[in-house]
Amino acid sequence: MRILLVGAGGVGAAFCSIAQRRDFFDKLVVADYDEGRARQAADAVGDARFVAAQVDAGSADAVAELVRSHQITHVTNAVDPRFVMPIFDGALAGGADYLDMAMSLSQRHPDQPYALPGVKLGDEQFAAEDKWRAAGRLALVGIGVEPGLSDVFARYAADHLFSDIDELGTRDGSNLTVEGYEFAPSFSIWTTIEECLNPPVIWEADRGWYTTEPFSEPEVFDFPEGIGPVECVNVEHEEVLLMPRWVKCKRATFKYGLGEEFIDVLKTLHKLGLDRTEKVKVGSVEVSPRDVVAACLPNPATLGPKMRGKTCAGLWVTGTGKDGAPRSTYLYHVVDNEWSMAEYGHQCVVWQTAINPVVALELLARGTWSGAGVLGAEAFDAVPFLDLLTEYGSPWGRKELSAR
Numbered sequence: 001m002r003i004l005l006v007g008a009g010g011v012g013a014a015f016c017s018i019a020q021r022r023d024f025f026d027k028l029v030v031a032d033y034d035e036g037r038a039r040q041a042a043d044a045v046g047d048a049r050f051v052a053a054q055v056d057a058g059s060a061d062a063v064a065e066l067v068r069s070h071q072i073t074h075v076t077n078a079v080d081p082r083f084v085m086p087i088f089d090g091a092l093a094g095g096a097d098y099l100d101m102a103m104s105l106s107q108r109h110p111d112q113p114y115a116l117p118g119v120k121l122g123d124e125q126f127a128a129e130d131k132w133r134a135a136g137r138l139a140l141v142g143i144g145v146e147p148g149l150s151d152v153f154a155r156y157a158a159d160h161l162f163s164d165i166d167e168l169g170t171r172d173g174s175n176l177t178v179e180g181y182e183f184a185p186s187f188s189i190w191t192t193i194e195e196c197l198n199p200p201v202i203w204e205a206d207r208g209w210y211t212t213e214p215f216s217e218p219e220v221f222d223f224p225e226g227i228g229p230v231e232c233v234n235v236e237h238e239e240v241l242l243m244p245r246w247v248k249c250k251r252a253t254f255k256y257g258l259g260e261e262f263i264d265v266l267k268t269l270h271k272l273g274l275d276r277t278e279k280v281k282v283g284s285v286e287v288s289p290r291d292v293v294a295a296c297l298p299n300p301a302t303l304g305p306k307m308r309g310k311t312c313a314g315l316w317v318t319g320t321g322k323d324g325a326p327r328s329t330y331l332y333h334v335v336d337n338e339w340s341m342a343e344y345g346h347q348c349v350v351w352q353t354a355i356n357p358v359v360a361l362e363l364l365a366r367g368t369w370s371g372a373g374v375l376g377a378e379a380f381d382a383v384p385f386l387d388l389l390t391e392y393g394s395p396w397g398r399k400e401l402s403a404r
Contacts (some may be wrong), residue, residue, distance in 0.1 A: 001025040001365045002071055004096070006087050008032040008041040010301030010350035011101065015078060017344045018358045018392070020045040024365040031055040056081040057237030063090025072096045076357050077087045080191050081105050085124055088139065096303065097137055097364070101144030101237045102191065102271040106198060113199050114213050121241050122202065139358060142376055145313045145333070146172055147238035148356040153315040154247045156382035161329055164250040165319040171330070173223045173230035173257025173312040176337065179304050183265055190294050193275045195257065196266050200234035203252040215263055219255065221368045223312045224399050225334045230257035246378035251339050268300045269293060269350050277388070292327050298339040304347030304358050311348050326403035333396045359388050
């Protein structure tokens with residue numbers, strides 16, 4: 001296996017640190033628009049299999065050329081979702097398989113944005129399904145932690161725990177703090193704004209996909225391993241667009257534990273128009289307000305030494321168990337920032353995102369997972385993935401809740 005990793009930011013650098021300990025690939029090309037940053041990520045692992053390259057992630061032709069020149073078999077996308085489609089198209093044009101951790105962007109419904117979906121997350125990618133299948137190539141989409149691991153949990157729940165599923169409810173939360181900062185997101189603020197201010201999507205068997213107002217349906221969820229209760233709200237996310245395609249359920253939701261202060265900041269950014277991606281003229285230059293916000297905040301990849309606490313990603317499944325009794329189960333993965341910093345030198349949020357595509361690539365290299373077309377993790381056997389995740393030293397957990 002020969003891997004092209006596009007993006008040498010926090011997730012990309014963590015991906016390199018995790019992959020370096022495994023022997024399933026022959027070469028890993030770390031590519032970034034900033035070649036110096038790519039070189040820094042490649043050199044940091046001290047492994048001759050890792051080399052750096054420069055690439056314009058917004059050019060499918062540039063990605064395809066890099067695939068061909070390095071005889072790449074698998075392209076992994078670790079940049080923000082603005083660049084999904086050129087990397088996705090470039091991988092296919094170059095003759096490689098593809099993995100990403102976020103899917104192609106949505107567009108609001110022009111008339112009823114808080115009732116009906118317009119262009120949904122991933123629609124552009126699923127529209128290319130026939131091309132990928134005809135080429136015999138695999139696009140494994142949404143294989144970070146969320147989406148990704150939660151989708152693996154959905155497959156596991158359907159196959160091994162439940163005979164009938166009422167709701168697949170992704171629930172994410174943390175008790176992370178960042179010393180010295182009143183507001184310092186632990187993940188890309190650009191992506192966070194995109195997810196949290198877009199109309200959230202919900203799926204129900206009797207009505208399909210529909211949208212609601214941002215931050216709707218608040219609920220308090222008690223997260224495991226000492227994190228505790230966190231208020232969660234509806235957020236637009238890929239799981240809701242992926243899970244119902246392969247797993248039978250009555251409802252699919254995604255709720256994120258943002259916290260009151262975080263929600264207030266996002267609402268303020270929206271009121272001021274600072275969430276916009278369209279460029280505005282400032283003096284003699286044109287800039288995107290959202291890019292300015294991102295530039296004013298600390299790089300999430302640098303926050304690890306100042307972060308304290310744990311992050312949890314998981315799936316709350318309700319329905320009927322294999323024994324015919326009502327069941328409510330939370331399948332989850334918790335990472336302690338102190339552990340990830342000591343063990344890998346990367347903060348827990350980016351590390352938790354990066355480990356899942358590495359695990360998936362190893363399963364593909366072994367031939368344990370295989371396929372063609374545009375597929376989510378739900379299309380594959382979950383057990384090998386969860387077993388390998390545990391082998392990597394980061395076990396998952398299961399908590400039985402009171403049936404609702």
